[in-house]
Amino acid sequence: MSKLGRILRRPNALVGIILILIVLVAAAVGQIWTPHDPVIASMSERLKAPQLRYLLGTDEFGRDVFSRMLVAAGVSVMVSFGTVLMAVSIGTMLGALAGFVGGWFDHLTMLVTDALMAFPGILLALGIMAILEPDPSGVILALGLAYIPNVVRVVRGQVLSIREREYVEASKVIGNGPLYTVLVHVIPNCISPLTVLATSMFGSAILAESALSFLGAGVAPPTPTWGGMLAEGRSHMEAAPWLCIFPGLAITTILLGINLFGDALRDWFDPRMNQL
Amino acid sequence: MLRYASLRLLATIPTLFLVALIVFSLIRLVPGDPASIMIGDSADPDMIEQVRHSLGLDKPLPVQFFVWLGNLLQGDFGHSISTGEDILPAMLTRLRVTAGVVLASIVVALLFALPAGIYAAWRQNSRVDFAIVTGVIVCLSVPSFWVGILLMLVFGVNLHWLPVVGYVSIGDDFINGVRYLILPVAALVLVEMGTVARMTRSSTIEVLRLDYITHARAKGAPESRVLWKHAFPNAFAPTLTVIGLLLGHMLGGVAVIETVFTLPGLGRFLVDAISSRDYPVIQGCLLLVALIRVLVNLLVDLLYPLFDPRVRL
Numbered sequence: 001m002s003k004l005g006r007i008l009r010r011p012n013a014l015v016g017i018i019l020i021l022i023v024l025v026a027a028a029v030g031q032i033w034t035p036h037d038p039v040i041a042s043m044s045e046r047l048k049a050p051q052l053r054y055l056l057g058t059d060e061f062g063r064d065v066f067s068r069m070l071v072a073a074g075v076s077v078m079v080s081f082g083t084v085l086m087a088v089s090i091g092t093m094l095g096a097l098a099g100f101v102g103g104w105f106d107h108l109t110m111l112v113t114d115a116l117m118a119f120p121g122i123l124l125a126l127g128i129m130a131i132l133e134p135d136p137s138g139v140i141l142a143l144g145l146a147y148i149p150n151v152v153r154v155v156r157g158q159v160l161s162i163r164e165r166e167y168v169e170a171s172k173v174i175g176n177g178p179l180y181t182v183l184v185h186v187i188p189n190c191i192s193p194l195t196v197l198a199t200s201m202f203g204s205a206i207l208a209e210s211a212l213s214f215l216g217a218g219v220a221p222p223t224p225t226w227g228g229m230l231a232e233g234r235s236h237m238e239a240a241p242w243l244c245i246f247p248g249l250a251i252t253t254i255l256l257g258i259n260l261f262g263d264a265l266r267d268w269f270d271p272r273m274n275q276l
Numbered sequence: 277m278l279r280y281a282s283l284r285l286l287a288t289i290p291t292l293f294l295v296a297l298i299v300f301s302l303i304r305l306v307p308g309d310p311a312s313i314m315i316g317d318s319a320d321p322d323m324i325e326q327v328r329h330s331l332g333l334d335k336p337l338p339v340q341f342f343v344w345l346g347n348l349l350q351g352d353f354g355h356s357i358s359t360g361e362d363i364l365p366a367m368l369t370r371l372r373v374t375a376g377v378v379l380a381s382i383v384v385a386l387l388f389a390l391p392a393g394i395y396a397a398w399r400q401n402s403r404v405d406f407a408i409v410t411g412v413i414v415c416l417s418v419p420s421f422w423v424g425i426l427l428m429l430v431f432g433v434n435l436h437w438l439p440v441v442g443y444v445s446i447g448d449d450f451i452n453g454v455r456y457l458i459l460p461v462a463a464l465v466l467v468e469m470g471t472v473a474r475m476t477r478s479s480t481i482e483v484l485r486l487d488y489i490t491h492a493r494a495k496g497a498p499e500s501r502v503l504w505k506h507a508f509p510n511a512f513a514p515t516l517t518v519i520g521l522l523l524g525h526m527l528g529g530v531a532v533i534e535t536v537f538t539l540p541g542l543g544r545f546l547v548d549a550i551s552s553r554d555y556p557v558i559q560g561c562l563l564l565v566a567l568i569r570v571l572v573n574l575l576v577d578l579l580y581p582l583f584d585p586r587v588r589l
Contacts, residue, residue, distance in 0.1 A: 214535070
């Protein structure tokens, strides 16, 4: 059996994949169908406990918690995916150029990276959200900017070690331009550390998105978000504890899945695990 | 050593300069006029003009930046738009609350995570190791603000054992101060325990494979001595780096916990400033946190050789 097959068959990785799939399927379903309207209030149905009609109960405006959680799964997955895509694409280009070109461009990139990394990611994103629209693209931009420095560092480090290899020299000698060499010979060699980084970044983006919306600086209501639902649920903790339980459970489910899967992925790319 | 320390200190100056530039630009990127956004569009034009003038917004950008930087260097972070407070003392008061929560949670985390990580490494692949590794993944997967809410629900709302919201300074009333700290610290501690235990485990595993450990065992040293005297000091150096990073990271994570438990800390100061568009406070908080992080990283670098004598400065 291939190494990937063996690693994915470990119970940890398998559980991880199942947990991630549950959330992805929920997110996809939430885009096309929900049992009740996730946004329209219905005051006669407010704060109903979980029951057959409302699987996870209703909130203070009588909206179905289950329907809202399905839609929120979509928001969370989309924002996190967009964040990773933005951070990885921009970060890879910058990191590869800094490592490959060197000189003042490298110095400047590293200086800016260091400065951005001086802020805790979530606070930087909070600060950026203070000037952006509270919609999914705003959150993606804020989180993406906060995550770019991590990618730049990883890719630059990798490029510095690849730069001196013979095949890169060879590519230069036969007259390929630096851009071609970087795209065709350097970046493909960064893929394994980048995959591991992107996976953990996806998890941390899910967490950061929830934290931002919990603080009221994420995607604005009435669009449901897991963090926003937790924040609203706090004021009805005594009467409707389910409002504080299910959204957190959803965040934990996907994070657990990503962490389990990420560990397996790291083992797969770790050359020391070859004799597995 | 002294030379290295001063060089490293000098090297932080460009970083801090850029940090200040980023924080400054952030506010200037606000679409529209910051002054009218801060005090509301309906405000009377004279008042907007007054705010513009007091913030120096009527001068050219480079002038604004250097005037602002000059004030910062003299400890003048400006005044809050919404409360009129002097920002630096206001931040320092709140920093004491934040530092208390963060430091207490890191101490608690280390008490549990260091022994757990070392034990897991010593008994690698045993059932206990498996349990610890699983525990680490769970700790890293549960959002701290959700843990905070659940703890409030169980120990505050249902059992009435501990206060749910508010804050009493330990300095004013020790017993009550501790009671108010227990839940926020417990909420923060999971992710810290997970991070530290994971790092300690993997660095101890690496160290236990080295020849000098085999040598110590061959000499007949008892296992406890091998672990604590021979393996731990070497394994601790990477853990120290992680603790430093964690300390900086927690300055962000604590903002959410302070909001959950309504603690008057630096994080909540920033969150409140963002919702009231109090830009001078946003700038001040971001700057202070970045400054602390840069200094903590510097400190960790300088402490590293104490634990790993192979690293010479």
